[in-house]
Amino acid sequence: MGGEHMNTREMHQSNRAAWNEAAAHYAETTAERIEFLRSGGVNFEAPELPYLQNLGDWCARAIHLQCAGGTDTLSLWNLGVKEVVGVDISDDMIAIARTKSDALNAPALWFCNDILDTSHTLDGTADLVYTGRGALCWLHDMDGWAGVIARLLKPGGRLYLYDGHPLSWIWDMEAAELKLDPVYGDYFQTTVQTNQGWGPTYIGDLGKPKEELARKYETQKTFGQILNPLLQAGLRLEKMEEHPEEYWEAFPNLPKDILSRLPNTFSLLMRKD
Numbered sequence: 001m002g003g004e005h006m007n008t009r010e011m012h013q014s015n016r017a018a019w020n021e022a023a024a025h026y027a028e029t030t031a032e033r034i035e036f037l038r039s040g041g042v043n044f045e046a047p048e049l050p051y052l053q054n055l056g057d058w059c060a061r062a063i064h065l066q067c068a069g070g071t072d073t074l075s076l077w078n079l080g081v082k083e084v085v086g087v088d089i090s091d092d093m094i095a096i097a098r099t100k101s102d103a104l105n106a107p108a109l110w111f112c113n114d115i116l117d118t119s120h121t122l123d124g125t126a127d128l129v130y131t132g133r134g135a136l137c138w139l140h141d142m143d144g145w146a147g148v149i150a151r152l153l154k155p156g157g158r159l160y161l162y163d164g165h166p167l168s169w170i171w172d173m174e175a176a177e178l179k180l181d182p183v184y185g186d187y188f189q190t191t192v193q194t195n196q197g198w199g200p201t202y203i204g205d206l207g208k209p210k211e212e213l214a215r216k217y218e219t220q221k222t223f224g225q226i227l228n229p230l231l232q233a234g235l236r237l238e239k240m241e242e243h244p245e246e247y248w249e250a251f252p253n254l255p256k257d258i259l260s261r262l263p264n265t266f267s268l269l270m271r272k273d
């Protein structure tokens with residue numbers, strides 16, 4: 001079933017309800033995450049680290065779009081950013097993030113809103129906009145998204161994006177061999193996919209039948225559908241890299257030697273001149 005009958009805002013709000021439900025799973029690890037961050041922990045994946053070097057030298061403010069429970073946002077602080085800002089549509093995720101920064105007495109600001117409505121008080125204030133790891137699929141207005149990133153950055157500011165590779169969508173996630181997914185297996189399809197419930201290797205069971213959970217609306221994107229809106233918004237491409245590393249266990253049954261031959265994630269570094 002597609003989501004063509006709903007407009008962008010309605011799909012984003014339904015996703016908000018779904019993420020508020022999923023936040024219950026994130027909340028289970030709040031205390032553990034606070035201790036991890038207190039001890040200087042940094043929750044980034046290996047391919048991200050080269051892009052997040054020497055932050056103390058150049059990054060007074062980082063804005064993390066779709067920050068979820070704030071662990072990654074606060075990891076930027078542990079890497080030397082002077083002030084971090086997290087933006088997320090889920091009230092419950094933002095509450096979790098705030099609990100962490102309060103416990104750590106961290107210089108953090110949290111904004112609960114649809115990315116498309118990000119506060120203009122933040123315009124032109126970011127040395128770094130960071131986003132990714134399961135962010136782009138939830139968005140249904142890429143031009144609007146790219147425009148927000150462009151307005152948040154200071155002149156000279158950088159966007160660093162690390163997310164699932166567009167090609168990684170097309171493989172069957174349950175299969176023990178490489179084959180096209182029956183629903184997502186067309187790289188160029190633009191259908192809005194809608195479903196309820198969460199995969200076992202991510203959020204898992206939330207204690208309710210999945211028919212009672214909020215409906216999620218997602219779209220896979222081609223690489224051009226991600227990059228072109230950012231170029232159009234005036235950002236300059238500095239580096240694009242494809243990585244075999246995953247950021248979550250999307251293909252639990254696929255042999256690792258097959259998985260490691262595929263592009264599973266990508267990095268995009270762009271700058272506002």
Ligand SMILES: C[S@@+](CC[C@H](N)C(=O)[O-])C[C@H]1O[C@@H](n2cnc3c(N)ncnc32)[C@H](O)[C@@H]1O
Pocket residue numbers: 012015016019066067068069072087088089090093113114115116132133134135138139
């Ligand atoms: C997979 S998480 C982001 C990844 C994060 N690094 C993590 O590991 O938890 C996706 C986040 O996007 C947020 N989100 C989805 N649609 C949004 C929108 N339109 N505006 C702002 N946040 C949104 C959700 O609430 C959720 O917290």
